[in-house]
Amino acid sequence: xxxxxxxxxxxxxxxxxxxxxxxxxxxxxxxxxxxxxxxxxxxxxxxxxxxxxxxxxxxxxxxxxxxxxxxxxxxxxxxxxxxxxxxxxxxxxxxxxxxxxxxxxxxxxxxxxxxxxxxxxxxxxxxxxxxxxxxxxxxxxxxxxxxxxxxxxxxxxxxxxxxxxxxxxxxxxx
Numbered sequence: 001x002x003x004x005x006x007x008x009x010x011x012x013x014x015x016x017x018x019x020x021x022x023x024x025x026x027x028x029x030x031x032x033x034x035x036x037x038x039x040x041x042x043x044x045x046x047x048x049x050x051x052x053x054x055x056x057x058x059x060x061x062x063x064x065x066x067x068x069x070x071x072x073x074x075x076x077x078x079x080x081x082x083x084x085x086x087x088x089x090x091x092x093x094x095x096x097x098x099x100x101x102x103x104x105x106x107x108x109x110x111x112x113x114x115x116x117x118x119x120x121x122x123x124x125x126x127x128x129x130x131x132x133x134x135x136x137x138x139x140x141x142x143x144x145x146x147x148x149x150x151x152x153x154x155x156x157x158x159x160x161x162x163x164x165x166x167x168x169x170x171x172x173x174x
Contacts (some may be wrong), residue, residue, distance in 0.1 A: 006129070053111040056143040058103070069155035070141055070166065077151045077169075085124075085169050090156040092126035092167060093117075098140070099130045106136055107143065114149055123172050126156060128165045139162075144168060 064072055073082040084090060090114040096113045098106045110127070115124055144150045149171050156165035 009037075032089040049112070049115055053108075054114065054147050056107050056110070056141075056146055058139070060146060061142060064141055064145070069163070070137075071154045072141060072145055072150075072153075073152045074150070080114060082154060083153045085152055085154045085167050086157075088167075089160065090124040090167065090169060092124045092160060093122040094120070094125045095128070096125065096135050097128045099128065099132075101136075103135065103139060106139070110143060111141070114147060117170055118149060118173060121172050123170050125168050125170065126160050126165055127168060128161050130164050140166060 012044070062072075064070070069086075071082060071086070073079060094113060094117055096109060098109060101109065106129075113125060113127070116122075127140060129140050141153065144153055144166070151169045151171050153166045153168040155163055156167045160167060
């Protein structure tokens with residue numbers, strides 16, 4: 001051993017000699033891909049929406065007065081509320097246009113609208129069903145009567161779509 005060499009230098013040289021010709025290994029394990037928190041939250045919202053979605057029946061046919069405009073009032077709702085809806089005192093905050101949709105698509109969109117209205121604490125919505133073959137015009141009231149959130153609905157005033165739309169009064173949950 002020379003006076004200027006240290007034992008650590010000898011150890012480094014021995015180590016270098018021992019690992020000469022060794023190459024770095026490639027990583028052979030796959031790290032799990034974790035979805036970002038936003039995606040997880042969105043997935044939870046989608047699952048919750050599906051659980052809360054209301055399955056509307058095509059078989060159920062409620063009694064609706066056939067004379068005059070399309071209208072309905074829940075038995076626990078004041079007749080005055082229906083009158084205010086008819087006069088256009090309630091301004092719809094959300095709008096849904098069902099033109100060109102099939103019945104199944106319309107049910108899904110209606111369910112999504114009612115979920116959105118509940119989340120946003122909206123008490124009045126407008127649903128455009130159009131004229132067409134009157135299929136959605138006949139089905140829409142039957143579906144709305146089945147939903148527990150619906151207090152009343154009435155054919156819209158001319159400014160909100162006339163006889164091609166319904167104004168729907170909803171129960172607000174706080």
